[in-house]
Amino acid sequence: MISSPIDEIKNRLDIVEVIGSYIKLQKAGANYRAVCPFHSEKKPSFFVSPARQIWHCFGCGLGGDIFGFVKGIEGVEFGDALRILAQKAGVELKRQDPKLKTERQGLYEICELACRFFEKQLEAGKTGKEAKEYLFKRGLTEESVKKWRLGFSPDTWQGLSDFLVGKGYKREEIAKVGLVIRKQEGNFYDRFRSRIMFPIFDLNSQVVGFGGRIFGPKAEKEIAKYMNTPSTLLYDKSRILYGLDKSKVEIRKKGNCILVEGYIDVILSSQAGYGNVAATSGTALTPYQLKILKRYSESILTAFDMDVAGQGATKRGIDLAQAQGFDIKVITMPVDKDPADVISESPEEWEKLIRGAKSILEFYFENTFSKFDRKTPEGKQEISKILLPVIKRIPNKIVQAHWIQALGAKLEVKEQDIREELQRTKIEDQGFQRGVGEAEEGQVQLRKKTRKELLEERLVILILKSQENLNFLVKEDFNLFSFQIVQILNHFKEDGSQSELPAELTGLLNYFSLKSEVENFEDDIEKEFKGCLEAIRALEVKNKLGQISSKIKRAEQEKDGPEAEKLIGEFNLRSKSLHESESA
Numbered sequence: 106m107i108s109s110p111i112d113e114i115k116n117r118l119d120i121v122e123v124i125g126s127y128i129k130l131q132k133a134g135a136n137y138r139a140v141c142p143f144h145s146e147k148k149p150s151f152f153v154s155p156a157r158q159i160w161h162c163f164g165c166g167l168g169g170d171i172f173g174f175v176k177g178i179e180g181v182e183f184g185d186a187l188r189i190l191a192q193k194a195g196v197e198l199k200r201q202d203p204k205l206k207t208e209r210q211g212l213y214e215i216c217e218l219a220c221r222f223f224e225k226q227l228e229a230g231k232t233g234k235e236a237k238e239y240l241f242k243r244g245l246t247e248e249s250v251k252k253w254r255l256g257f258s259p260d261t262w263q264g265l266s267d268f269l270v271g272k273g274y275k276r277e278e279i280a281k282v283g284l285v286i287r288k289q290e291g292n293f294y295d296r297f298r299s300r301i302m303f304p305i306f307d308l309n310s311q312v313v314g315f316g317g318r319i320f321g322p323k324a325e326k327e328i329a330k331y332m333n334t335p336s337t338l339l340y341d342k343s344r345i346l347y348g349l350d351k352s353k354v355e356i357r358k359k360g361n362c363i364l365v366e367g368y369i370d371v372i373l374s375s376q377a378g379y380g381n382v383a384a385t386s387g388t389a390l391t392p393y394q395l396k397i398l399k400r401y402s403e404s405i406l407t408a409f410d411m412d413v414a415g416q417g418a419t420k421r422g423i424d425l426a427q428a429q430g431f432d433i434k435v436i437t438m439p440v441d442k443d444p445a446d447v448i449s450e451s452p453e454e455w456e457k458l459i460r461g462a463k464s465i466l467e468f469y470f471e472n473t474f475s476k477f478d479r480k481t482p483e484g485k486q487e488i489s490k491i492l493l494p495v496i497k498r499i500p501n502k503i504v505q506a507h508w509i510q511a512l513g514a515k516l517e518v519k520e521q522d523i524r525e526e527l528q529r530t531k532i533e534d535q536g537f538q539r540g541v542g543e544a545e546e547g548q549v550q551l552r553k554k555t556r557k558e559l560l561e562e563r564l565v566i567l568i569l570k571s572q573e574n575l576n577f578l579v580k581e582d583f584n585l586f587s588f589q590i591v592q593i594l595n596h597f598k599e600d601g602s603q604s605e606l607p608a609e610l611t612g613l614l615n616y617f618s619l620k621s622e623v624e625n626f627e628d629d630i631e632k633e634f635k636g637c638l639e640a641i642r643a644l645e646v647k648n649k650l651g652q653i654s655s656k657i658k659r660a661e662q663e664k665d666g667p668e669a670e671k672l673i674g675e676f677n678l679r680s681k682s683l684h685e686s687e688s689a
Contacts, residue, residue, distance in 0.1 A: 110187065110196055117194040120158045123171045127178050127308070128400040129357060142400060143167050143177055152623050157615045163623070169617060179308075185209050189309050193510070195394060212282050212339050215274055216304075216312040219284055222268050223256025223302040225314075233257035236301050236320045243369060244449035249376050252351075253303070253368075258317060260299035283314065283334040297332065299323045303347075303368040305333075305340065305386075308397075310350045314340035316368055318388065333386070343391040346398070347371055347384040353401050355380035361404035363436070364390075370408070370444040377452040379459065386410075390422030395429055406462050406682065408436040408444050421463065428498045433465035466508050469495050474515065485516050489523075491529040560641050561590045562617065567634040568597060569621040574634040582638065585645050589613060649680055 121137055124130065130137040130153060141162040150164035161168030172200055175186040184207040191198050227233040227250075236257045240250060258265065266276055266285045275511065276293045279285045285293040300317030307313045314334030334340050346364075348371040349356075362381040365371055374382040385394070398405070405426060409419060426433055435457050436441045439447065448455045463471070473491050478484035492512055499505040509527065513520040554562075556560035568574045583591050592610055626633075653676045660669035 110191060110198055111172070113196050114187070114190050115158065117196065118171060118190060119155065120160065120171050121153055121155050123190070123193065124153050124160060124165065124174055126353070127174075129402075136415045136619065138623070141165060141167075142396075152619055154615070154619045154622075157300045157619065159612075159615050159619065161616055161619055165619065169363075181209065182207055184588075189311075192309065195251055206458070209338060211274075211278065212337070213311055213313075215269060215279060215282050215284070216314070216339065218269060218272055218274075219254065219265060219282075219315070220254055220302075220304045220312045222265055223258055224254055225256075227255060227257040227302075230257060230259055232259070232299070232321050234463055239320065240301065243445065244373055244376075245369070246376060249372050251373050254312075256302040256304070257421060258295065258297040258300045258302050260321065260323065262294045262298070265295045265297070281337060282339060283337050296334075300332065303387070305345060305347055306350045307339075307345065308350050308353065313337075313345070314342075316347075318368075341393075342386060342388055344393040344397070345386075345388050346394055348375070349383040349397070351375070352380050356383075356398075356401040359402075361402050361406055361434075362398060363408060365444050366409045367443065367445065373445050373448040374455070377448050379455070385422070389419055390426055391424065395426055395431070399429070399431075404431060404432040404434075406434045406436055406459065408438060408458075421429075421616065424495070424498055427465060427495070428500060431501050434462040435464045435465055435468040437468070448628055454606060466495065467500075470511070470515070479516055485518070488516065489526060493523075493527055494532055497527055497530050497532060557644050558587075560637055560644070561586055562620075564634065564637050564641065565590065565593060566621045566624070567615045567630055567637060568594075569618055570626060571630050572597070574631065577631075577638060582642070585641055593617075614662075646679055651675060653679070 115495050117554075121130065124139075125137075128139050128142050128151075130139050131149070133152070135154075135156060137153040137155070138149045139151045139153070140146055140149045141164055143151075143162060144165040146164050151160065151162040153160045159170055160174055167173075171190060172183065172186050175181070176183060176191055179186065179189065181189070188198065188210060190196075230559050233256075240255065241247075245255075266279055269279050269284075270276060274286075276285060280287055280293065284296055287293050297315060297317040299319065299321045301320050303316040303318070304312045305314040305316060314337065316334075317332045319330055319332075333342065336342070347368055352362070352371075352375070359381045361381060363374060363379060365374065365382060365384050366386070367384055368386070371382050371384045383398075396480065407423065423433060431478065438444070438458070444455065447458065469492060471487050477487045479488060489512070496505060496508045496512065500507065509523050510520055513523045516523075576592075578594070581619065583594065586594065589610060592607075593614055596610075596614075653672055657669055657672045660666075660672060
């Protein structure tokens with residue numbers, strides 16, 4: 106019988122599917138492995154065990170169940186992780202339970218209600234219906250409008266906030282999700298008025314913010330065309346890519362992500378059959394966005410304006426992606442057209458542009474050489490000024506060498522001269538060279554294990570590899586181990602039934618079992634076990650010798666000759682025994 110929502114969620118969800126929706130997993134025997142999302146690494150040390158429904162990273166030491174993973178990857182409290190997983194599992198949580206209610210949950214509810222309000226206004230209001238017709242003229246279908254939950258905010262000062270207050274929420278709470286603005290005199294008014302509303306979703310398809318495009322009479326006045334939710338507890342534009350919640354599976358399937366700038370670009374691209382698309386929403390790519398993207402693919406196709414010679418925000422974001430090892434291609438857009446324009450006119454043309462995407466270095470070379478005369482000294486200097494920093498950021502030395510040769514050939518100069526100039530080239534932002542996540546929040550400094558703890562861990566793993574090793578343990582050895590290890594060893598000696606172990610020991614044994622499965626054992630397991638056991642015994646002798654040495658000093662200070670002589674004899678006897686065991 107399932108006794109709680111937690112048990113029911115675990116029973117319904119498979120850890121491989123849950124974690125696999127966030128990061129790319131590869132089969133490794135009976136388990137799965139991946140590059141750890143919680144610390145910077147190149148070789149995968151993160152493992153998932155479907156049999157035990159646990160995960161563990163043998164690089165940073167973090168591990169746990171699906172709840173622990175969602176807490177870490179989403180950066181939320183347990184109550185929020187419970188709600189996220191309950192939604193995935195289709196488990197209904199009792200709203201009246203105060204333990205499951207968090208501030209974040211209340212804000213999620215406000216955003217969801219606001220989204221429903223805007224959806225209804227698009228369908229029911231006069232101006233809303235006109236806005237919907239405008240969307241149809243842009244090429245959107247009824248299905249897309251519903252799928253992306255588009256809406257309309259009426260041209261009223263408190264229409265939305267009055268609706269939410271009627272649902273039991275305070276205006277101060279509504280302000281926390283950026284839906285209302287507070288005047289100096291204390292009054293509140295709606296942030297979004299007379300705008301087509303694009304709800305912004307997190308990776309779990311929960312509404313966390315909004316983007317609003319001006320529509321109606323106000324569009325003729327000098328008002329910002331687009332307005333976005335400000336930073337809130339739920340929404341940070343530097344950490345969210347619009348549409349990624351719907352495209353992440355397709356991105357992983359196709360092996361790349363098409364990056365565009367606007368909401369309609371995303372919707373029309375998805376509508377045209379290119380679901381592997383997400384939008385930066387007019388901002389530069391950030392380390393946080395790149396870290397999220399890397400879970401699904403390391404290949405990017407950009408479809409926005411690229412200023413090669415400048416140092417604009419877009420180029421800085423692309424430079425950062427390049428330094429992080431992303432394979433980047435550029436979709437060359439027609440002049441004065443964005444993806445939405447191309448797709449609405451001809452989806453076939455959009456497909457052709459995607460197929461013709463060029464590598465970022467090809468694009469940089471073509472664009473730069475088209476602007477300067479490579480035959481003149483001044484032209485060569487300007488070209489190298491733009492391209493050398495780009496080449497220097499290439500992390501793969503073989504690929505870098507290729508483009509050094511290419512630049513030398515096109516400029517008709519010696520490759521050695523290019524290399525010397527490259528060494529003198531400085532990259533302004535040295536942060537490009539740092540691995541994504543190395544200096545981010547959430548880094549965990551784990552306690553370093555003692556030598557004895559490491560040996561005990563190894564001992565248990567070697568027993569898991571071969572139960573015969575249990576026969577080499579004698580009764581006295583059980584006095585050498587920690588209480589937890591003794592319990593696990595006794596458990597092995599009895600019947601191996603994991604159900605009798607306390608919960609904390611079950612988790613520890615699961616960790617040992619997973620490590621025994623993923624680690625390669627090239628040496629003789631029996632020989633290694635005996636060596637490990639002898640090392641633990643030797644540590645105990647050394648510990649005893651240290652204690653006896655302290656007692657000898659105390660006896661000498663107290664001028665207790667007989668006691669000192671007795672302790673010296675015991676010290677010499679144990680020292681001789683240790684020397685013999687180490688020489689054997």
